[in-house]
Amino acid sequence: MKVRDIALARSGDKGNRATLSVIAHDPKDYPLLERVLTIDRLQEHYRDVVRGAIQRYPLPHLGALQFVMNDALAGGVTRSLALDAHGKTLSAAVLDIELDGDPA
Amino acid sequence: MKPFRIGSGAGYSGDRIDPALDLAERGELDALVFECLAERTIALAQLRRSHDPQLGYDPLLKERMRAVLPACARQGFKIITNMGAAHPRAAGQAVLEIARELRLPGLRVAVVTGDDVLPWMREHDVPLLESDQTVRSLDGHLISANAYLGAEAMLPALQSGADVVITGRVADPALFLAPLMHHFGWKANDWQRLGQGIVVGHLLECAAQVSGGYIADPGHVDVPRLADVGFPLAEVQADGRAVITKLEGTGGRVDRLTCTAQLLYELEDPGRYLQPDVVADFSGVRLREEGPGRVAVEGATGHPRPDQLKVTLGYREGFIGEGQISYAGPGARARGELALAVLERRLELLGLDALEHRAEMIGVNAMHGPWLGVDREPYEVRVRLAVRTATRAQAELVGQEVEALYLNGPAGGGGVTQSLREVVAAASALIPREAIRTECHVLEL
Numbered sequence: 001m002k003v004r005d006i007a008l009a010r011s012g013d014k015g016n017r018a019t020l021s022v023i024a025h026d027p028k029d030y031p032l033l034e035r036v037l038t039i040d041r042l043q044e045h046y047r048d049v050v051r052g053a054i055q056r057y058p059l060p061h062l063g064a065l066q067f068v069m070n071d072a073l074a075g076g077v078t079r080s081l082a083l084d085a086h087g088k089t090l091s092a093a094v095l096d097i098e099l100d101g102d103p104a
Numbered sequence: 105m106k107p108f109r110i111g112s113g114a115g116y117s118g119d120r121i122d123p124a125l126d127l128a129e130r131g132e133l134d135a136l137v138f139e140c141l142a143e144r145t146i147a148l149a150q151l152r153r154s155h156d157p158q159l160g161y162d163p164l165l166k167e168r169m170r171a172v173l174p175a176c177a178r179q180g181f182k183i184i185t186n187m188g189a190a191h192p193r194a195a196g197q198a199v200l201e202i203a204r205e206l207r208l209p210g211l212r213v214a215v216v217t218g219d220d221v222l223p224w225m226r227e228h229d230v231p232l233l234e235s236d237q238t239v240r241s242l243d244g245h246l247i248s249a250n251a252y253l254g255a256e257a258m259l260p261a262l263q264s265g266a267d268v269v270i271t272g273r274v275a276d277p278a279l280f281l282a283p284l285m286h287h288f289g290w291k292a293n294d295w296q297r298l299g300q301g302i303v304v305g306h307l308l309e310c311a312a313q314v315s316g317g318y319i320a321d322p323g324h325v326d327v328p329r330l331a332d333v334g335f336p337l338a339e340v341q342a343d344g345r346a347v348i349t350k351l352e353g354t355g356g357r358v359d360r361l362t363c364t365a366q367l368l369y370e371l372e373d374p375g376r377y378l379q380p381d382v383v384a385d386f387s388g389v390r391l392r393e394e395g396p397g398r399v400a401v402e403g404a405t406g407h408p409r410p411d412q413l414k415v416t417l418g419y420r421e422g423f424i425g426e427g428q429i430s431y432a433g434p435g436a437r438a439r440g441e442l443a444l445a446v447l448e449r450r451l452e453l454l455g456l457d458a459l460e461h462r463a464e465m466i467g468v469n470a471m472h473g474p475w476l477g478v479d480r481e482p483y484e485v486r487v488r489l490a491v492r493t494a495t496r497a498q499a500e501l502v503g504q505e506v507e508a509l510y511l512n513g514p515a516g517g518g519g520v521t522q523s524l525r526e527v528v529a530a531a532s533a534l535i536p537r538e539a540i541r542t543e544c545h546v547l548e549l
Contacts, residue, residue: 004321004324005324008321008325008361008365010318010319010365010368010369012369012370013370014370015233016234017372019368019369019370019371019372021364021365021368021369021371023361023364023365023368045476046472047473047475048469048472048474048475048476049472049473055372055373057374059368059374059387061388061390062364062367062368062389062391063364064364064368066368066371066374068372068373074462076234076529076530077143077530078143078144078527078528078529078530079421079527079529081424081460081462081490081491081492082462083466083470083471083488083490084471089471089472090471090472093471093472093476096476
């Protein structure tokens, strides 16, 4: 089972930072997302893209996790050489993370 | 007190007009907001204005007004928009022109100015945010500097009884907060209600992104009639609680998932969403489905507003030259890799290899780098080379080198495209609130 089976994701941009929201379809799946989607796990998954630190904001009452990924947009939307300068497609990558082998 | 109905008519400068017209005609609205300014939109508009002093406002302003002004005049709802961009006064005149054309003589337009702080920024060498440089480092390249004004700056315009309020740079959610403050008489230090007004604005400011746009993933997140997606509106109570919904008969969906995705969109610390009018706190926001296509939002609050306002500076930063070519069938990836190696060598020979560049394959590593998807063999790839250059001539070489792969590169390359653009970049800084002087100009036919 992958994140895509229980959640959706959307990313956005703020300067040279990307925001990433992961939202459980069913709020009762939120604890699983919170266990698997640690800062370390995301830092590893996005290692070719995110050059800076990642912050995580757990929002259990919304069934959602919010991440801020620093230095993730190749200098920022307005000057980046990247095809997807906004980092809009970054959201899809988190959906590919495997949930099996959950530590709990 | 009956709820205030506020609609979202655009989430960006190029957004669709027909869903806005539908909202204007059938929404029984009290206000319709068009949010049309991205980070560097003003800098680009300023460049247009420097070529023609009558321009500098949103290119779709007249078309939008032609569509919605008749409903506005008939029903009496307010239109509020930042489509003034780099030239709000010219935008105001353009709206009057349309009113004249449509024979709507009583229409009043108010223009809010004061966001343009370029002279102040040139005189004060303040630090750039997210950088170790100061404003002076942009000397000679600076195009524009605009402070994010708040709802407070728009209140005189609403008090003047204007039907249409035109601004330049204002904080996006403040476009929605202003008519709520005006209608309900919320005080400028009522942090809780202002926070709730900001959450309503934030949910609406990207238009269809809260009502079924940008969320469909077939089989996982299905959206009914996406092609007919409707724009959203909020029914707001005097205490700030609100319901997000859309019109009957439109495509899309409004539910817990669409509202959560938009609530968190581009949000950093949910407890501290910095706005000119309030530091909004979304950490306790609750979303509750209260019927089909209706989501109640409550629990936002706020803290005292910041002493400084954010400024976006637009500046020229050279050129980007780019070329692309496709390879398909067996060995597509290997031929693409060979093409990239050829291009790297050509950059060296041209003396361009020290410039910042990206040489990558669309379909393999252009989005998320080499690691994700490394185990998947694509049927086709598209080689892409993009180089940041100081001059237009250097940038032209980039596309030419990709095109030369036709006769000089690996087998079977096709579909070359070349592009060149001048880079208008954006940086941010802070300005003390006292340095800003806002004005409201009322225009009438």
